[in-house]
Amino acid sequence: MAKYIMxxxxxxxxxxxxxxxxxxxxxxxxQNEFEQIYPEAGWVEHDPLSILYSxxxxxxxxxxxxxxxxxxxxxxxxxxxxxxxxxxDRQTGKPVYNAIVWQCRRTADYCEKLKEEGLGDYIKxxxxxxxxxxxxxxxxxxxxxxxxxxxxxADQGRLLFGTVETWIIWxxxxxxxxxxDYSNASRTMLFDxxxxxxxxxxxxxxxxxxxxxxxxxxxxxxxxRVAKGILGLEALEGIPIxxxxxxxxxxxxxxxxFEPGQAKNTYGTGCFxxxxxxxxxxxxxxxxxxxxxxxxxxxxxxxxxGSAFNAGSVIKWLRDELHLIDSARRCDExxxxxxxxxxxxxxxxxxxxxxxxxxxxxxxxxxxxxxxVNRAHVARSVLEAICYxxxxxxEAMKADSGxxxxxxxxxxxxxxxxxxxxxQADMIQCxxxxxxxxxxxxxxxAYLAGLAVGxxxxxxxxxxxxQVDKVFKPQMPAxxxxxxxxxxxxxxxxxxxxxx
Numbered sequence: 001m002a003k004y005i006m007x008x009x010x011x012x013x014x015x016x017x018x019x020x021x022x023x024x025x026x027x028x029x030x031q032n033e034f035e036q037i038y039p040e041a042g043w044v045e046h047d048p049l050s051i052l053y054s055x056x057x058x059x060x061x062x063x064x065x066x067x068x069x070x071x072x073x074x075x076x077x078x079x080x081x082x083x084x085x086x087x088x089d090r091q092t093g094k095p096v097y098n099a100i101v102w103q104c105r106r107t108a109d110y111c112e113k114l115k116e117e118g119l120g121d122y123i124k125x126x127x128x129x130x131x132x133x134x135x136x137x138x139x140x141x142x143x144x145x146x147x148x149x150x151x152x153x154a155d156q157g158r159l160l161f162g163t164v165e166t167w168i169i170w171x172x173x174x175x176x177x178x179x180x181d182y183s184n185a186s187r188t189m190l191f192d193x194x195x196x197x198x199x200x201x202x203x204x205x206x207x208x209x210x211x212x213x214x215x216x217x218x219x220x221x222x223x224x225r226v227a228k229g230i231l232g233l234e235a236l237e238g239i240p241i242x243x244x245x246x247x248x249x250x251x252x253x254x255x256x257x258f259e260p261g262q263a264k265n266t267y268g269t270g271c272f273x274x275x276x277x278x279x280x281x282x283x284x285x286x287x288x289x290x291x292x293x294x295x296x297x298x299x300x301x302x303x304x305x306g307s308a309f310n311a312g313s314v315i316k317w318l319r320d321e322l323h324l325i326d327s328a329r330r331c332d333e334x335x336x337x338x339x340x341x342x343x344x345x346x347x348x349x350x351x352x353x354x355x356x357x358x359x360x361x362x363x364x365x366x367x368x369x370x371x372x373v374n375r376a377h378v379a380r381s382v383l384e385a386i387c388y389x390x391x392x393x394x395e396a397m398k399a400d401s402g403x404x405x406x407x408x409x410x411x412x413x414x415x416x417x418x419x420x421x422x423x424q425a426d427m428i429q430c431x432x433x434x435x436x437x438x439x440x441x442x443x444x445x446a447y448l449a450g451l452a453v454g455x456x457x458x459x460x461x462x463x464x465x466x467q468v469d470k471v472f473k474p475q476m477p478a479x480x481x482x483x484x485x486x487x488x489x490x491x492x493x494x495x496x497x498x499x500x
Contacts, residue, residue, distance in 0.1 A: 002071070002072055002075075003021060003072045003074075004019045004020060004027060004073050004074065005020050005073065005074055005446040005447075005449055005455055006018070006019050006020075006059070006062070006073050006075075006076045006077070006446070007019075007020065007078070007079065007442035007446040007449070008055055008059065008076065008078045008445070009079050009080075009247070009439075009442040010079070010080045010081060011080075011081055011268065012081045012084075012102070012103070012268070012269040012270075013033055013036065013313075014031050014034065015034065015051065015054040015055035015057075015058050016029060016058055017058040017062035018439055019066055019068055019073070020443060022456070023465055024437060024465035024466075026439060027066050027068065028062050028065045028066025028068065029065075029439075030057075030058045030059075030061035030062040030065060032054040032055075032058050032061075033054070034047070037098060040106070042106065043105070043106050044100075044101040044103045044104040044351070045100060045104065046099040048095040051099065051167070051168075052168065052171055056232050057232070059232075060233070070236050070239060073239055074240075074449075074450065074453050074455045075239065075242035075243065075452065075453040075455065076240070076241045076243070077242065077243030077442075077445035077446045077448055077449030077450070078169065078241065078244045079246065079247050079441050079442060079444065079445035080164035080168070080244075080247060081101070081247060082164075082183075082247060082248070083139070083187045083188070084100065084101050084102050084163060085099060085136045085139035085140055085143070085163065086099045086162055086167045087140065087143050087144075087150065087159055087160065087161050087212070088159070088160055089153055089159065089160075090158050090159070090175065090178075091158055093171070096143065096147050096159070097143050097150070099164070100142065100143070103269075103270075103309055103351045104139065104351075105352055106142060107133040107139060107141070108133045108360040110133075111132055111360065114205075119131065119205065122201075122202075123189060123202070126193070126194070126199055127188075127189055127190070127192065127193060127199065127202070127291075128193045128289055128291045129187070129189050129289050130289065131189070133352075133360055134309075134354070135187055135188060136161075136163060136188040136189065137188050137202070137208065140161055140206070141207065144207070154211070154212055155209075157211060159209075159212045160178055160212055160214070161212045162180060162214055163184045163187070163188070163246075165180065165181065165184055165244045165245075165246075166179065166180045166184070169224070169241055169244065171230070172224075172226050172227065172230060172233075172241055173223070173227050173241065174227030174228070174230070176224060176227065177223050177224040178215065179216075179244075180215070180216055180244075181218065181246075181294075182196060182216055182218065182219060182292040182294070182295045183219055183245050183249045183291065183294055184244070184246045185198075185214075186246075186291030186292045190202050190206070190208065193281065193291050196300065197216065198210055198216070217244075217295075218295035218296060219245040219249075219295050219296065219448050220242070220295070220296045220449070220451045220452045221243075221452050222240045222452055223241050225240050225241065226238060226239045226241065240452075242448075242450075243445050243449030243451075243452060244448075245444060245445055245448055247266070247272075247441050248305065249292075249293040249294055250440075250442075250443075250444035250448075251264055251272075251274075251412070252264050252274045252276060252293055252303060253294055254411070254437075254440030254441060254442070254443035254445075254446075254447065255440050255466070256459075256462060256463045257275075257409060258459050260276055261276065262275070263276070263397070263405060263408055263409065264410065264411065265390055265393075265394075265411075266410075266411050266440075266441065267311050267312055267390075267410065267411070267414035267415045267420070268312050268413060268414070269310075269311065269312050269313045270307055270309050270310060270354070271307065271310075271311035271386060271390050271393070272306075272307045273306045273393040273397060274305045275303060275304050275397055275403075276293060277290075277301075277304055278302070279299070279300065279302070280302065282304050284304060284396075284400045285400060286356050286396035286397075287355050287356040287357070288304050288305060288306045288355055288356065288396055288397060288400055289304070289305045289307075289355065290303070290305070291305070296448070296451065304397060304401065305355075306354070306356065306392075306393030306394075306396055307355055307393070308348075308354045308355070308386075308393065309350070309351050309354045310348040310349070310350050310351065310364075311348075311412075312328075312412065312413055313348075313350070314382050314385065314386065315331050315414065317348075317350070318331060318382060324375050324379065325379065328417075332417050332418075332420070334375060334379035334380070335382075336419050337376050338376045338380055341378075341380045341384055342370070342373050342377040343368045343370060344367065344368040344369055344373055345367045345385070345388075345487055345488055345490075346384070346491075347362075347365045347366075347385065347494070347495040348382070348386075348389075349364050349498075353496070355392075355393055355396065356392055356393065356396040361496075361497050361498060361499045362498055363495060363498040364495065365491065366378075367490075367494050368491070383419060384423055384488075386420060388427065388485065388488040390424060390427075390428070391424075391427045391428055391488075394428050405428070405430050407430060407433050408424075408431070408432050408433065409434075409435070410424075410432055410433065410434050411434070411435065411438045411440040411441070415434055415438050416438065418472075421470075421472045422475070425472040425473055425474045425475070426474050426475060426481055427476075427484075428474075429478060429481065431472065431474075434469045434470050434471075434472070435466055435468060435469055436467040436468065438469075447462050
């Protein structure tokens with residue numbers, strides 16, 4: 001009898017596999033990091049085969065570590081870094097180019113051209129997005145225009161596009177299933193989020209053949225089964241692949257934010273704030289994004305979203321590039337050793353600024369340096385910067401929705417930091433609620449997969465699984481908070497348009 005659901009959590013810097021029981025508890029997990037490729041300034045790539053192999057290895061290691069028999073797994077759910085773009089030959093299964101990662105800014109100039117052509121209003125109305133290099137559409141076009149042989153393969157009907165969940169599902173099913181769930185399709189800048197289909201006008205404008213695009217499908221559905229002879233995963237043959245959802249809406253689902261107005265923030269590589277708006281799509285007047293959160297059966301629910309491109313990645317930068325720390329915990333220890341950042345502000349615009357600024361040409365900056373600043377102040381400024389970015393997003397979301405938040409649910413790797421979440425509560429002046437299971441991205445994918453195979457019967461059953469670890473309440477006086485936040489706003493202005 002099946003007792004578990006497996007989630008594949010394919011992230012920006014690592015691939016993970018996690019097995020959950022019916023109560024939403026983690027039974028076992030495994031993780032593999034893979035290489036980040038930076039061919040030019042502002043460009044970010046991954047090897048699609050490394051993504052695949054690292055994910056398969058995580059699955060094997062997870063099963064081995066938990067002593068789990070594949071016969072005990074009811075279904076597999078997949079969640080993924082979203083806008084990252086892969087094109088491959090359907091006959092050989094080989095990618096025609098590296099995956100262009102969501103952080104990559106190589107198509108910024110082309111995005112400016114689209115804006116000049118007046119496509120901004122159409123794209124916002126139909127896709128819920130703003131024109132930006134962040135999204136998959138212009139990445140697809142870059143590969144078609146710049147990779148020798150790519151267009152010819154497309155003309156021959158051999159080329160396929162997918163975001164990462166599409167790539168994994170296609171490989172797990174032995175090349176028999178080419179689908180994307182609505183939440184991932186919503187991040188391509190090619191998908192009509194009201195009609196739930198590819199926008200042929202936009203595909204024509206970007207010269208992208210509709211034939212290379214996957215079939216859009218709900219987030220909870222049996223798409224296919226693990227095929228025979230998948231290297232290293234032979235024992236999983238026949239297990240249904242029954243859930244797929246982008247990482248951020250997956251976390252919204254995993255946090256049980258099922259009611260309109262409930263919101264979560266994920267502190268991962270980037271910082272992502274999402275609010276459930278129910279069956280109604282909210283149009284943003286403050287440069288936020290709208291799209292499908294998830295589809296279950298014939299019902300679709302929407303979300304409004306703001307994202308900052310660099311959050312947890314900045315802590316990794318301190319560790320790997322600057323060598324100021326040797327672990328994320330050391331960043332916390334340094335930050336806790338000083339009462340404040342000694343007047344400095346760090347703006348982590350390594351790959352531009354996301355919402356609500358949307359400046360593709362901004363770059364990182366440290367503002368306010370004096371001789372007395374030491375590495376502890378730098379560490380604290382990094383944690384503060386993550387919180388300031390989230391505050392920007394929440395302020396914009398309040399303005400769009402008219403909702404005055406009383407609680408923010410949080411998750412993601414960096415959410416284990418107590419000092420950072422206390423700073424966050426002070427800056428947003430409301431409670432920050434951290435669950436006992438912070439692996440909510442994988443949990444959301446597991447829940448959706450489980451609903452499709454009857455492992456869980458309803459969202460109400462899932463809601464009962466959520467348990468709170470700690471609640472952080474604001475301690476800073478509002479006047480002091482406003483003074484500090486105004487300094488952050490000035491610092492952001494210094495970073496804008498740096499390379500334009």
